[in-house]
Amino acid sequence: MTTNYWLFDLDNTLHQADAGIFSIINQHMTAYLATNLHINSAAASQLRQQYWQDYGATLAGLRLHHPKINLHDFLLACHPLAQILPLLQPMPQLQYTLAHLPGHKIVFSNGPSHYVQALISAMQIQPHFHALLGTDNLELYHKPHPQAYHNLCRQLHIQPQQCIMVDDNLANLKTAHTLGMRTVWYGKHSHLTPEINATAPDMSSLLHIASDLL
Structure with a gap:
């Protein structure tokens, strides 16, 4: 029997990053760009957003x-974990869903590994995961760049056809679909498109659709 691998995004999928964490990260990115590129804060903020829109990540x-x-x-x-962790809000029903969802589970994040590991540990869900992968574990490639997905599959010795990707970002899921992965668009904004196999407005709904995807 083929083993299935659930590839979970982290931010706004396993926890509510829009509740304050993204704001902290964006502030520090803007400050870093301003300092290291010798530009003012307004220009740094505009550049940060432009790179995110153009490439899917400021890092890119x-x-x-x-x-x-x-x-x-x-x-x-x-x-900065000292500022981020106090704002951490796991998605409702997260523990129960992960405990009852059949198959191996992977975190596949555009965040760095120290951030991924710290948040997963703080939410006390690490035992549910087979692997935790951030962008620095994937040669600094990121979703939706196809190389990030190829690097993940190579590291885990799995095929895209074994994977079910759960993400709140449609662009990330489109790449997954193109590579042969099954796709779940997560969040209240989600809806079916040609690239999407199922939608999940919340964690508990993943359990209801799992049998149709396995």
Whole structure:
């Protein structure tokens, strides 16, 4: 029997990043860009948002256009755990859903590994996961870049056809679909599209649709 792997996004999928954590990260990214690129805060904020819109991650824009920036230093500076962890809000029914969802579970995040590991540990859900992968575990590739998905599959010795990706970002799911993964669009904004196999407005609904995806 083929083993199924659930690939879970982290931010706004396993926890509510919009409840304050994204704001902290964005503030630190803007400050980092302003300091290291010698531009004012308004220009830094605009550049951060432009790179996110163009490439799916500010990190990707820095990698392409600012090769002198130390990307590992950028990731560490922009994810200050002392400020982030007090704002952490796990999704309702998270523990129960992960405990009862059949198959291996992976965290597949654009965040850095220290951030991924700290949040998963703080939510006390680490025992449910087979692996925790951040962008620095994937050669600094990120969703929706196909290489991030290929790197994940290579590291775990699995095929895309074994994977069910759960993410709140449609662009990330479109890449997954193109590679042959099954896709679940997570969140209250989700709806079916040609690239989406199922929708899940909340955690508990994942259990109801699981049998149709396995």
